[in-house]
Amino acid sequence: MGPPSALLVRAMERLPESRPGGAEAGWRLARASVEVLGMVPAGPVTVTAEVERPGRTIELLSATMSAGGRDVLRARAWRLAAGDTAGAEQGAVAPLPGPGTGTIRTERPDGWLPGFLDATEWSWLGGDELGALGPARTWVRLRVPLVDGEEPTPAQRLMVAADCANGVAAPLDVRKWLFVNTELTVHLHRAPEGEWIGVDAATVIGPDGLGTCSATLFDEHGHTGRSGQALTVRPR
Structure with a gap:
């Protein structure tokens, strides 16, 4: 379900911000969840997306993939306004050796x-x-x-x-x-x-x-x- 999940994120990434000017430093995807409702066919699918909860600094997005008249995947994502927390950065685990x-x-x-x-x-x-x-x-x-x-x-x-x-x-x-x-x-x-x-x-x-x-x-x-x-x- 990786590529279909990525298609849902693509649709949500392309949603315009609901209140322009609210996130001066841009937006960041903080969480994305995908629920599998059925088999995704190797064929045509339809993807729709919307802003469920608009806001100036916090938005809840959603997207649905359908095929053959039924929903097969549903996704939600929190999109948050970016800010400067470089001075408070902590907690990350050690990097992996490179590819x-x-x-x-x-x-x-x-x-x-x-x-x-x-x-x-x-x-x-x-x-x-x-x-x-x-x-x-x-x-x-x-x-x-x-x-x-x-x-x-x-x-x-x-x-x-x-x-x-x-x-x-x-x-x-x-x-x-x-x-x-x-x-x-x-x-x-x-x-x-x-x-x-x-x-x-x-x-x-x-x-x-x-x-x-x-x-x-x-x-x-x-x-x-x-x-x-x-x-x-x-x-x-």
């Missing part, structure tokens, strides 16, 4: 489907790789545009990478188990920059069919945010 230090892996593990993996580039850290079980760290970037002829924004790239977290930290063999996220929530303390997004992810599986995946997110300048996913877990 140039990782191992580029292009092979697709057994059981993983083509399509999305072929449209992304991966640089794995510390010997990690797709298909290995347990926590992992990697960098990911898009090989193709999200929208033809248009450069994706860093926030759109980050949404794609964040949705990969439960695959990056695959807890179980995908040939035997499903661990599908029903939502994606991203919190940002700094606007991401650049093409590469780093993901340091870990998954917890409970005893009764539920799981959670949490990730720390990076760009090449350092820590930029965190993500979480609720998982439904069941044998194939």
